[in-house]
Structure formats: C-alpha cells, structure tokens
Amino acid sequence: MAKYKSPFRITGKVGDMKFRDGKIVMVGDSFNKRPPSKRTKENQQEFAGMAISASALLRALSKAKEAFADKTTRNRAFSIMREILNLGAGLRGQRTIDIVTHKSKLLGFEFNDTDKLENILIAPINASVNADRNEIVVNIPDFSTTADLNAPEFATHFRFKLAIGVLSNHGFDSNLKKYQSVNDSKESLNAMVTSVEIPLGGMVGQTTTLTAQLPDLPVLDADEVLIGAVGIEFLEIVNGDFYDFDTDRGMQIIIAE
Template identity: 35%
Template sequence: MANQKGFIKLRGSLGGLTFYENKGKDVVRTTGGVEKDRILKEPAFKRTRENMSEFGASAIVGKALRMGFANIIKSMAGNYIVGRITGLMKRINSVGPGIRGQREFEILNNKSLLEGFEFNKKAPLDSIFYATSDPPSLDANRSVATWLVPDFNTSNYINPPEGATHFRLVLAVTVLSDYAYANAIKGYEPVAPDENETNGIAFSAEIPIGGMVGSDTTLSVDLGFAAALPLTVGVVTAVGIIFYQEINTAFYELASDNALKIVLVG
C-alpha cells in the first residue's frame, strides 16, 4: 500500500490499482477480491450468496427493532449498536426453519435470545439500577404493557453518574414481526407488516436522587390493538433509566450511564 503524492486525486480502480481515501490520506493499493458478477452467478460461490442473503436480512430485521425504539435509542445506545443488533438477529436466523440463504426469523420462538439484551454494554441496567421490581406485564391482547416499581431508596438502589441530580424511569415497547424469504422479491419481508414496528414509550416524572421516591411508580404503554396480536409477532419490552442534572429549574439529560435493557418478549 502506498500514498498518493500528486495533486490529481483519483478514486476507484484503474489498471489493477484501487485509489481511495483513508483517514484523510489518499491511498493506492493493488486491486484484489472477486468480481461481483462471479459471486452472484457461479456455483462455487453458492455458500457466499447464502451468507450474503441472511446477513443482509439480519440487518433489515435489526433496523426494524431499532426503528421501534427510535424515540429512545439515541439516549440509551452505546457504541456499535447497529452491529450488535445485527449480530443478535443473525443468531435468531441461524436457528430458524428453512434452507440456507432463506432461513426464517422467528421472534417469539427465540425470545430467550432477545431477553437480556443491553443497549449500552458499558452501562448494563443491573449495574445502574437495582431496585426490586417484577418484569413488565402484558394484557391478553399483548397490546398494553405495564411496569410497576415499588417505592425504593434512591440513595441505595441506583448508581448515578457524577453530576446527576434526578432520573427518569423508562418503559419502551415495540412490535417486531417474524421475517420470511419471499421468492417474488428475492429477499426477506415481514410476515405481519401492519403490526411491525408499532411502538410506544412511557417516562416517569423527574425523580430527585437522595432518599425515598415517596410512592410506587407505574408506567404503562398502550399500543392500541383492539384484537389479540398474531403469534407471528413478538412484543419487545425494554426498561431503563435516564439521568439528568437540574440547573435553574431546567433538566439537562446527561450523556453517560443511561441504560436500557430488553426484559420481556411476549
């Protein structure tokens, strides 16, 4: 690999060389790899095509989950969240029914792979918030999620970052459909598109850090479904905590140690 010194900036491949920019420097290297047309057509690359199909689908399903939590994920997610969620979906895909390259994503059947997922690996919820509470519950239609947190001492059961004066508890819920391969489009699509990515979120009031909360905290999210959801979707429920600093009666969200965890897929 060499650096370009001339004033003419080239990009792309030419004469067996590839020109590109890396960390602000213009770089040239010999062109390698296999031509795309060969990968897409030759029998020798059948396994590669299968892997490409399923990895691409894992990214699509992962994006659907992220979109369902779009209202909160920027405050809660750590680095590499896209790759981590894509990897999580690939694990679900790897145990799905079907032939390689077309294996399905079954959410409810693999809920154990989703439950326990931390959006911020550097701030796991259990290391930040340890007050005793049961997981959220779902009603018969799986449309309403409710989380009850009994009164607790904030001095003993949360681990706030430096500068935090208050916190809010969070209940976030989204519907994630199963995904299946469709020959008509040569790709994956949601089995239940109408329900997919339906979501809601609830926050507690800003709670001062220090002493008892003063009462139980109940958060509820109603997704608005009048009938029971099909078994081809999972209702992904996450709980979390966001920290704030109060300055002159205004609350400013802190950038570190906010935590969100998937605790229930029902």
C-alpha cells in the first residue's frame, strides 16, 4: 500500500497537536499542562532577575531616561545585567547580580545608541565622589566649542546635565521564589542638575562644574552603588527664548562608586 509523504516539515502547534520537524511530539491537554523543565525554570528565574536589575538601573537615573533614552536603552541595560549575572555566585537559576563587585560594567553606558556623548563631546570630563557617596562633582575643563564639540546645524547654545542615583545588588529570594533588591532603602533616590546655557563659538572660557547630591544626603551602605551620568543637549535661542533640540543629545554613565 502506497504512503504519501508531504514535502513540508511542520514545526509548531496545530489545534491540539504540537509538531517538530513534521513529527507529532505532543497531543491534547498534555501540551498545556506539561510543567517546564528544570533548565527552563532556571532560565526564567534569572531572566526575570536581569529584567528587574535593568529596570532598577534606569529607575536610578529616571530623569536622564526621560530626556535621553531611545528605544534600545532598556535592552542594552538588560545586556549589562546579563554580563554581571554570568559572573555571579550561587546555583544556576539563583545567581547573584553583584553590581557592587562589577560596577565597572556600567561605565560608558550610553542612554542613546545613536547620539552618543562620546561622539558629541571630545573634551575630558573629571568626576569625583565624596566619602559618604551621596554627592558627585563633575569638572569639564575649558574647551573649544568648535573643535571639541560636534554641534548640530542652527544650534546657538548647549548645556550639560548631571544625573545621579542609587543602585544595589539583586539576589534570589528562595522564600518568595523571585529576585529582588538586596537593599532597596535608597534605590528610589535620584537627582539631576543642569548647567547654564553656554554659547557656541570659540572657547567656553572657564571650567564647567556640576554638583549633584542625593536628597537628604544619606550615607550609602556597602551593598549600594552611587552612579552618575553626564549628558549634553543643544539649544537655539529665538527672540530671547531657548528651544532645546529633540535630537543630537547624548548621556553616558561616567562614574559608579
């Protein structure tokens, strides 16, 4: 008796049947009720943990996120947390996201993957953190606004922004069966300061200094990190009023202590 063999190899679900390479691998209710494998469960747990940590990073610099982030920011923050988790201690599925130990992974993170600060500003940026880690001071030495700055057409001025915030380690809570912040007492604290408008053309004329402090100046614990990001945005002055550009603005994490 002849048998018909289809040239098509189906993969996926059709009705109550699940196919893989043309073969039925599951039928009926067993498809929906089959529990995830141990490996899948481990992946799901750590995936959720990385998502929580990425959100915490963007929340710590929420004011910067509002002004400078693009549609890829969250995914790129997630990638950093994946790198940190892969270096973490613990059982698979419960590895610690040790941001304190691996805080250097945050440095150089650009909020906008197209308009990067490193492509806009060539001048050096010096940053320091005080002993209690609740204040960041940034100094940008005098520089040429024509040679050391890539300004967009029609811009007449620019200004700097300094955003700071707190981020802590994240770990798996075996009782709650999920990841959470090891110390969330200060993770919501953040601040952002803005420089005066600086005219384009020639030298700035002086060192630009920005000082940002956490609200109420708390002393950070050992499992917390103070992060700071510097951004730049351009403006056009029209009849005495400043109008900021929606593009050509970049912000980068420059310090994590």
